[in-house]
Every structure is written in structure tokens, then in C-alpha cells.
Amino acid sequence: MSHKYAGGCDHVHTHSDKEPIDNHTCHCSVCKSVTGQATTHVVFFNHGDLKVDKIDGLNRQPFNANNPNGPLELCTCKTCGTPIMLDDKEHRIRVIVPNLMGYDAKNLDATYHAFFDASTGVPKPNDGRPVYDSLRPDFVWPASA
Ligand SMILES: [Zn+2]
Numbered sequence: 001m002s003h004k005y006a007g008g009c010d011h012v013h014t015h016s017d018k019e020p021i022d023n024h025t026c027h028c029s030v031c032k033s034v035t036g037q038a039t040t041h042v043v044f045f046n047h048g049d050l051k052v053d054k055i056d057g058l059n060r061q062p063f064n065a066n067n068p069n070g071p072l073e074l075c076t077c078k079t080c081g082t083p084i085m086l087d088d089k090e091h092r093i094r095v096i097v098p099n100l101m102g103y104d105a106k107n108l109d110a111t112y113h114a115f116f117d118a119s120t121g122v123p124k125p126n127d128g129r130p131v132y133d134s135l136r137p138d139f140v141w142p143a144s145a
Pocket residue numbers: 026027028029030031032040115
């Protein structure tokens with residue numbers, strides 16, 4: 001059984017046969033503190049498009065430790081601790097960080113830079129992709145489900 005996009009760990013598997021709805025390089029401080037990476041490649045799928053084979057195999061913790069009631073939860077494998085996805089309490093999106101969550105980033109190129117903040121002193125990216133201080137202005141959140 002092969003899927004368009006697939007990842008996870010040895011215990012919990014995720015996949016999507018649909019295209020992501022957003023795909024960006026994130027410069028935000030929450031991603032930085034969670035991933036330890038200067039920037040984080042973040043892929044949004046419609047909540048219903050990203051399937052999980054063993055949802056009970058996941059531990060959940062607030063994605064943003066400073067906003068524990070926020071909608072996004074970091075889901076990690078109960079067995080090995082691998083980050084599996086970010087889940088949305090409002091069931092709008094599920095989020096994959098390809099290089100940490102078992103995905104092949106090759107066919108998942110980010111289309112822009114999000115949450116770039118010049119005040120951090122980081123040079124503005126000049127790889128030709130658009131740079132925004134938020135998500136791209138035309139991004140529309142799917143409805144809650
Ligand atoms: Zn971020």
C-alpha cells in the first residue's frame with residue numbers, strides 16, 4: 001500500500017493521499033523552541049486528509065508551552081517519543097514537519113517564508129520565495145469540524 005505522502009515512526013504511521021493546503025518555512029519562536037532548528041519546514045494538511053493508524057498510540061502536549069490552551073497539540077509516540085504530527089483541537093488542520101516526522105521532503109518544497117521577524121537580527125531570506133511576517137495573506141483556515 002503506497003501513499004502520496006507518508007511518515008511516522010515504527011509504531012504510529014501517518015499518511016495523506018491529498019496535497020497539502022499550505023507549505024512554508026516557519027521562522028516563529030514556537031517552532032524554534034520545539035524543534036531546536038533555526039527555521040522549520042512546516043506542512044499543513046486538511047485535518048481529514050492526514051490519516052493516523054494508531055491515534056491512541058500518541059501522547060499530546062501543548063505545541064506552544066506559553067499558550068497551553070491554544071488549539072495546536074504536539075503529538076508524540078507513546079512508545080519511542082518520536083514527534084508524529086501537530087493536531088488541531090478545532091479539527092481544521094494537521095501539521096507535519098517532514099524532517100522530524102518521518103516524511104520525505106523531496107516532493108514537499110516550501111513555497112514561502114512565514115513569521116519572519118527582522119527584529120530577531122536574522123538576515124531576510126533571499127532564495128526568491130516570498131517572505132511574510134505571518135502566514136501567506138491568501139491562506140484561508142479550513143472550517144472547524
Ligand atoms: Zn512556527
